[in-house]
Amino acid sequence: MPLRGEVPQLLISAGLSLLDEEGTPGLTLRRIAARAGVSHAAPAHHFGGLPGLRDAIATHGFRSFRHELVTALEGVPADADPFQHLLTVNLAYIGFARRRAALFRLMFDQLPTEDSTLREIARATYVVLRDRCTPFVRDRPAAPLQTSVWSMTHGFAMLNMDQPYPPESPVQVSSYEDALRLLVG
Amino acid sequence: MPLRGEVPQLLISAGLSLLDEEGTPGLTLRRIAARAGVSHAAPAHHFGGLPGLRDAIATHGFRSFRHELVTALEGVPADADPFQHLLTVNLAYIGFARRRAALFRLMFDQLPTEDSTLREIARATYVVLRDRCTPFVRDRPAAPLQTSVWSMTHGFAMLNMDQPYPPESPVQVSSYEDALRLLVG
DNA sequence: ATATTGGCTTTACACTGTCAAGATGACCTT
DNA sequence: AAGGTCATCTTGACAGTGTAAAGCCAATAT
Incomplete structure (x- = not known):
């Protein structure tokens, strides 16, 4: 579990690497969350x-x-x-x-x-x-x-x-x- | 049920109208098929x-x-x-x-x-x-x-x-x- | 007449984004 | 110190997605 407060940045970084590695179709909410080490509902809390x-x-x-x-x-x-x-x-x-x-x-x-x-x-x-x-x-x-x-x-x-x-x-x-x-x- | 042989053109037309009316996110395989009046597996048969x-x-x-x-x-x-x-x-x-x-x-x-x-x-x-x-x-x-x-x-x-x-x-x-x-x- | 093929449907599956409900823990008030 | 509050995050459920397998049905071929 990541430290408090660093989850948003972690999600963004995960998304960027996912985008570079697998292209547009690889950028799904659930995969970003998984790569950031949080649940699939965490992104909604920070980014809506x-x-x-x-x-x-x-x-x-x-x-x-x-x-x-x-x-x-x-x-x-x-x-x-x-x-x-x-x-x-x-x-x-x-x-x-x-x-x-x-x-x-x-x-x-x-x-x-x-x-x-x-x-x-x-x-x-x-x-x-x-x-x-x-x-x-x-x-x-x-x-x-x-x-x-x-x-x-x-x-x-x-x-x-x-x-x-x-x-x-x-x-x-x-x-x-x-x-x-x-x-x- | 549409006439035989006209399904591919029907699917393409359905996709075009869907795209114009609802934009990129509206273009899903199942909605195209529904608008063309065929099942959601029909497109695969004609277009893979x-x-x-x-x-x-x-x-x-x-x-x-x-x-x-x-x-x-x-x-x-x-x-x-x-x-x-x-x-x-x-x-x-x-x-x-x-x-x-x-x-x-x-x-x-x-x-x-x-x-x-x-x-x-x-x-x-x-x-x-x-x-x-x-x-x-x-x-x-x-x-x-x-x-x-x-x-x-x-x-x-x-x-x-x-x-x-x-x-x-x-x-x-x-x-x-x-x-x-x-x-x- | 029987077999084969193309065209399409039905069903099932894994995956998607969103939402509601709850758990956890830090911080604040008293 | 005790209780409350709130942000953070998880779990679970839901409707919708694309794909694949299996089956049905009519037309065609042999």
């Missing part, structure tokens, strides 16, 4: 039910996601080409989607939620990508450029998530780089 | 199981999807601006995703399948969009442009599928038009 638990897992997922984007950017010299920054955060976005496809799907499946914590971290994640578009805005309006970059990144991530080759192998960088360069002109 | 039935529904979805794209293009005068053609097929893509969100999700969820019929119609659908990029390729390589346009369209569709306003209302066309124009230069 499966939807609430999924929100919590998605929230944690976005935190990891955002952290990876920020970390990747920290590896780029501050005085580097702005395009290098934008490309880096884009590739980190796509890489996360490939490496943790089931979690990525869950995160965006849960987005139409009423959980304000989830909505906020999702927005904060977007901001990381959006801010790297600023150097390319120039005299144009910012919104279309930001929207199109986000759309292209997300679309590319979605369409390349389930490729047969292992998620560890990088995406065809040069191809995506060319596409991105078209966009930011 | 729920995954096979989902493949069949997704296949029908792609046929409708492709038909809508083609029909939308037929409404554009042949001598019109190539950008009008590209924009039209893009907006039809996004409109379908918004109007039939649950079906759209199912279609792309099923894409990593072994069902060659599904894979083929999915590819044929992509080709409709891809071919409208040709006038913008000019001296550049075609692949990055095609990939980026598809990615942006798909990403925009995904990110705008669950917006609160009703799916009948059009997306902010001007915003997307600006974004697309950036891409094709």
Whole structure:
């Protein structure tokens, strides 16, 4: 029996590992509870039910996601080409989607939620990508450029998530780089 | 009891209406069977199981999807601006995703399948969009442009599928038009 | 006429999420 | 120190899920 107060975090961790190991269909309430070492009714007490638990897992997922984007950017010299920054955060976005496809799907499946914590971290994640578009805005309006970059990144991530080759192998960088360069002109 | 031989089509139609009326969670094997007026074991006989039935529904979805794209293009005068053609097929893509969100999700969820019929119609659908990029390729390589346009369209569709306003209302066309124009230069 | 096959139903099973009821134990009040 | 309260968690039951085995029935083939 786990220590008092650590059950919620335990459930979230169990869900994340289950998602990474067995994919979307492996994420059932009862299996999460079993892996966390609690009864199948414990999750309801902390998260209301499966939807609430999924929100919590998605929230944690976005935190990891955002952290990876920020970390990747920290590896780029501050005085580097702005395009290098934008490309880096884009590739980190796509890489996360490939490496943790089931979690990525869950995160965006849960987005139409009423959980304000989830909505906020999702927005904060977007901001990381959006801010790297600023150097390319120039005299144009910012919104279309930001929207199109986000759309292209997300679309590319979605369409390349389930490729047969292992998620560890990088995406065809040069191809995506060319596409991105078209966009930011 | 339905006529002989029409059960498969009946099951697919039942699944499509169920998906449109009640969304993803409404699509259960037993409810599909009930709506089609057959027992809950009938689907397995024709489609092997729920995954096979989902493949069949997704296949029908792609046929409708492709038909809508083609029909939308037929409404554009042949001598019109190539950008009008590209924009039209893009907006039809996004409109379908918004109007039939649950079906759209199912279609792309099923894409990593072994069902060659599904894979083929999915590819044929992509080709409709891809071919409208040709006038913008000019001296550049075609692949990055095609990939980026598809990615942006798909990403925009995904990110705008669950917006609160009703799916009948059009997306902010001007915003997307600006974004697309950036891409094709 | 008899056997075979395809199409479908019935039945059973393991598993799912949710709910109600109860057990346990820490904390607080008096 | 005794009693109460409340959050935490378990147990048990329930309706619903997908799948598999067995059987039924009509059409077809031999």
